[in-house]
Amino acid sequence: MVDAFLAQTIHLIFAGIWAGSVFYVAFVVLPLARDGAFNTTKPLEAISGKLTTISRVSALVLLLSGGHLAGQRYTTARLFETTNGHLVLGMVVLWALLAGLVEIGAKRLETGLNGKKLREPAANALPVYRAGAVVAIGLLVVGGAITSNAAALL
Numbered sequence: 001m002v003d004a005f006l007a008q009t010i011h012l013i014f015a016g017i018w019a020g021s022v023f024y025v026a027f028v029v030l031p032l033a034r035d036g037a038f039n040t041t042k043p044l045e046a047i048s049g050k051l052t053t054i055s056r057v058s059a060l061v062l063l064l065s066g067g068h069l070a071g072q073r074y075t076t077a078r079l080f081e082t083t084n085g086h087l088v089l090g091m092v093v094l095w096a097l098l099a100g101l102v103e104i105g106a107k108r109l110e111t112g113l114n115g116k117k118l119r120e121p122a123a124n125a126l127p128v129y130r131a132g133a134v135v136a137i138g139l140l141v142v143g144g145a146i147t148s149n150a151a152a153l154l
Contacts, residue, residue: 011065018058019136026129033122041113048109055102087146094139101132
């Protein structure tokens, strides 16, 4: 029981950190960069690097903790035949999508920043990061539905 509580707590903490980081970059940092608030590429390079690290570490922790939780709570049949199982499978899809979007956004940003440009790479990466932010919110909503056993209410 303590094992599942610890895994779920770690899972939720890293999900929140990851989602919040992507949301902040998408709706605060990149719009500022696009609008010319930075006069050098260094802060954006640092932010992009840190977000990529947060994303990769969070994706790994979520894979491990989520896999552990799923292994304890679901059989293969329960994953494919129950509403909560479908939510877990949906969460896996959203997890992979968010990881991919952050990587694509970081690559778009990095490519432009290497050319010592600021506004254009921020504008190019912005839609990808905003899509990632929407996916991140979706992950939190699905996680909340699973944690609160919302499927039992349906």
